[in-house]
Amino acid sequence: MLNIALNVVRAATLSLAAWACLVPMASAQIQIDASAPYTSPQPTVFQPGASTSPDGHTLGLNQRYLTRDGKPWLPVMGEFHFSRVPSSEWEEEILKMKAGGVNIIAAYIIWLHHEEIERHFDWSGDHDLRRFAQLCAKHHMDLYVRIGPWAHGEVRHGGIPDWVLAKGPTRVNDPVYLALVAKFYAAIGEQLQGMLWKDGGPVIGAQLENEYSSRAPGGGEAHILKLKQLAVASGLDLPFYSVTGWDGAAVPAGAVLPVFGGYPDAPWDASLKDLPPNEVYTFRFGNRVTGNMGAIGGRSSTAGSYQDTPFITAEMGGGIQDTYHRRPIIKADDVAAIFPVMLGSGVNLYGTYMFQGGENPDGQLSTLQESQATGYPTDVPVKSYDFQAPLSEFGQERESFRKFKLVNYFLNAFGDRLAPMNPHAPALLPTSPADLSVPRLAVRSQGDHGFLFVNNYVRNAAMPARMAFQVKIALPGGELALPRQPVDIPSGSYFIWPFHLDMNGFELRYGTAQLFTKIAAEDEPTYVFFCVPNIRCELSFADQHSLAVHTSSGQIQRADGSIIVTGLSQSSDTILSLENSEHKAVRILVLTKEHAENAWRVRLGGSEHLLFTTRQFFADDNTITLRSDADPAFRMSLFPALTTTPSGSNSLALKQLPGGFTELSSHLPSVQPALNVTLLRQPGDAPPVKIGPALSWRPQGVAQAPEEEAFDKAGLWKITLGNSLPRGLSNVFLLVDYTGDIGRLSNGTHLLDDNFFNGDPWDIGMRRSLEHKQTEDLRLQILPLRADSPIFLEDRIRKTLPATGQTVQLRSVRAIPQYQLTLRSTP
Structure with missing residues (x-):
């Protein structure tokens, strides 16, 4: 977790109360210049470790993005501390993260949890790293181990055991300390033997240290290089090595990748009031540590500092850990609104901390949490490390889980298209995080193809509505007005809109619906979007090859070589079909946002479906699991329709619905626990x-x-x-x-x-x-x-x-x- 308040800018230009009084503002036409010819990314100086699996699959990177088998790769990473969750629950929590669109699990290997007493390593039960890695492999989830030795994670002494501290200096190239670290790394290497990418296993990378900026003798870049040497010597020969890039970090070029983060609040801050508008809601153009207005304290990550490596993150807040002195409540929008900001800023790996909450294990000698009594800046609960994460410490889905999934599914399906795209800033930027008067947006594009990222949400601030909103994007092939006729953007909206999107040979010129996912069903691709609430929902297609468009809602208009389907329903789902003279066909499903949040990708009866349910959901290759708090009734729908009723743990009723949907329902016996x-x-x-x-x-x-x-x-x-x-x-x-x-x-x-x-x-x-x-x-x-x-x-x-x-x-x-x-x- 971020150690100090680098991500909160205290701007005194205008009070929150003054901003909250603003009336909805008319938006001048917004200009973004994305017309420069596209330049392919150059090789990076970073030298990966063993990057080829036994069956020939490769991982790599260039200056702009990661690659998988030589193709652009934009993965989704979520933090899960296995030693903070009972091992009996690991598998289902991994499956929940997978259901939510996560494909890399990041995990601290917390030294204090494994060697609280010197020379008594514990890799058993809830500490069994090898079994956790095996479960990741079983469910085709990559694993990124954060090996410290200083991890932070709100653990006492950052996870360095007390007995190590008693032996002398730590976090520098001290011979005694390095010898102890070498033994810890060697134990990790032994646990992960045969589990690395080069072995066909899930482990693809390691983070060294955390929040490290020491320039003391024996510290700095020389210490990071020494830690990497020890990691490799322990057997951890991996494609990727990283360090956190904030706090004026020590980042030896070519040896490690800097990763970044940001949180919606700062529970380490001394303030007893709401904090000013946070920089995580402003785009990071030319600065990876903080918003484009500049960093606070330490060294800023300027445009020239890290442009040789992809912009990747490890700690975008999925919530926040309450501290004793500061206890914010994080709403789902507080964390979900960060997605379009960071992706629009050029992020090509989105890492959430925490994604899965947990609890501190019982110590053998004492409790293990961070506290002021042990020299750390905050007090956190003795047991709970819930973090207000998308998945709670007990595995419950929070509202944020489904909002995250809206973007994670998009990245799963279309991340290879987004990854090569360059970010472009609008002509006018906010002067500070507290400047709410200027619309916040960015474009990422490759040639004429791209996405518009808009954020009109700031935690604890009343953003003005953007009236008559329209963006004029200068592209190599000409100017695009998005949308063709201006729309009003409500306060609190945030979204990602596609433009010049190729859909199996059909061109979507733009959409004011957000692209969600894609399924292959009935030998015909189905592109899935959702309407952004209270914004005119429309799709504009290039009128080519005698295009025929059919829609179940809205109006069809023809203008300037486009077919525009406008006024799509915001209260029910819409099905569109596209056909042309070449006998090609594409189906489009436009969902309400609520329905999209309740949609899950599944394979059922050998084909892909979307399963819609308000119940909690996860699945493996053979079983779909639904859970319901308090209510024994289960109801779900599937698209496309099923022809037979699947078997279940309770009897299921099947009903065919209009539009190609099937409804399944079941009612379990009611139980009331004695209390x-x-x-x-x-x-x-x-x-x-x-x-x-x-x-x-x-x-x-x-x-x-x-x-x-x-x-x-x-x-x-x-x-x-x-x-x-x-x-x-x-x-x-x-x-x-x-x-x-x-x-x-x-x-x-x-x-x-x-x-x-x-x-x-x-x-x-x-x-x-x-x-x-x-x-x-x-x-x-x-x-x-x-x-x-x-x-x-x-x-x-x-x-x-x-x-x-x-x-x-x-x-x-x-x-x-x-x-x-x-x-x-x-x-």
């Missing part, structure tokens, strides 16, 4: 909050997490849940609706999970505890929240709290059953 909650101890008076030490980059100290004895003042409840998972359920969730400072759930003296109150209910998956018979003596503690506690809560939450005294309230505890239905995906 009883008893108050054992009234809360006492919480002690005053202590302030931690000031830091060089944060001169103001922040609230420090309470010491253990403070929990003697917590309210205490006994929870009785039963001692086994009820039949027919995949999980039971405790939904704890409370107000307080910190919540803790324990089995006797063993802490199961904890939560820094931020205003959202606390959702706790109980399957792990039920399977291990850890639910016979559940204890819930809630520490009172003092009104004078200097912690940040969202303003809407803070307003509900008393202005004086302290508060602790347990409004409800509910047991939510999670039902599961499976379908056989093969005949």
Whole structure:
């Protein structure tokens, strides 16, 4: 995770309150010059390791993009810390990430989790790196190992064990330290023997260190080079090696690739108020560390610094970890709106941190979380590393998961087209992240083909509507007006529109619908789009070869050599067909955005389909799994239509729908888990909050997490849940609706999970505890929240709290059953 607030620009040009008062603004015609002749990318100085698999597949790169088998490759990467998730759940979480469009899993190998005690390595059970790699291979997921030795990840001492720190200097070329690192790397190499790309395995790269900018003697680029030498000597001969590129990073040219990131908030910041508009919502033209207005502190990544390597990311925030002193609530749009910004800026590998939440394992000697007491800038929960990620610490899908999938599916299907394209900035740019008056957009193009990226969303800011929005794009073949007639762009919209898109020989001149995916069904390709809410939805085609267009909604117009299908329905799906005199045909499915968010790619009965469901979804080669919280009814539709009813774990009803869809439905027996909650101890008076030490980059100290004895003042409840998972359920969730400072759930003296109150209910998956018979003596503690506690809560939450005294309230505890239905995906 980013260590300091490089990604938050404190611009004082205009207050948020002033911006929020702006009325919708008329947009002048926007000009983007993309007319320069396309230049092919040149070779990079980066020297990859072994890049050819035993069956001849290759990985590579040039200055602009990665390659797979010599072709452009724009992969999607998601962070999953296997040692923070029970090994019994690894496979289904990998499958969920795959279902969401992720094709590379990034994973810290956290030294402290594997060698807390010197010479006692633990690669068993929930620490079994080799088994995790094997599961990635089984499901055709690449694996990028982040081997540290300093990882951060909100782990104590960045994951470097205490006993290593006791032996002398770390993170420099000290002989004692390097000898210990060599043993750690050698242990990783042994675990991954035979699992590397060159062996036919899934491991394609390694990140060395993290957030490293030391220029101390024995540090800097020389240290990174030494770490790479040790990694290779340990057997980790891989196509790619990388380091994080922010914080004035040490990046030895040719040896490692710099990777970048950014987060929607900064929970390490000392502020007790909403932060100003964040730079992650502004395009990064010529600067890979921060928005085009310049970086804060350290060395800026200027246009000349890293132009010899592709623009790739590893830590685009999928959420954020709440800290004790700062507890933002991240909405789905807060993270999804970053996608068009970064892709439009030229990113050619989108890496999300975290994609899968988790929890810290129990330490043998102490707890393992980062804390101010151990010299780090923040306090995080002892157990929970949920991160408000698209997949929660207990594997639940969040709203952001489906919004991410909208872009991930696009990259899976069309990333090879986007990767070679160059970014182009508009003629007028915002003057700062707080300048909301100027539309934020970019074009990426190759010749006349390309995509328009627009972001009219900024967290905690009221963006103005862009009235009469139209972009004039100068291309080598002439000027394109996108769209032909201006449209109004609502506040909060963000999207990606294609232009001059080749669709199996048919040309889409432009679309104000976002391209989603492509399926091959019934020997006819189907291109899938979705309408952007509250924007006129239309597709414009080149009128060539006696083109015939048929549509189930909207109006067809002919103008200037184009056939424009406009006014496509925003409330129902539209099916279009294109046919020409050469007997070619293409089908187009235009979905509502909501329907697209509920669409999943599946193979069923030997052919490709889209499966639409609001239920949680994942699948392997043989089985489709659906899960439903609280509701035992399952309903889904498939396109194209099925002719036979698939088999399932419960009886299925089939119904044919208009437009080539089939509906399947099933209803499971209802189950209500037994639950009883008893108050054992009234809360006492919480002690005053202590302030931690000031830091060089944060001169103001922040609230420090309470010491253990403070929990003697917590309210205490006994929870009785039963001692086994009820039949027919995949999980039971405790939904704890409370107000307080910190919540803790324990089995006797063993802490199961904890939560820094931020205003959202606390959702706790109980399957792990039920399977291990850890639910016979559940204890819930809630520490009172003092009104004078200097912690940040969202303003809407803070307003509900008393202005004086302290508060602790347990409004409800509910047991939510999670039902599961499976379908056989093969005949």
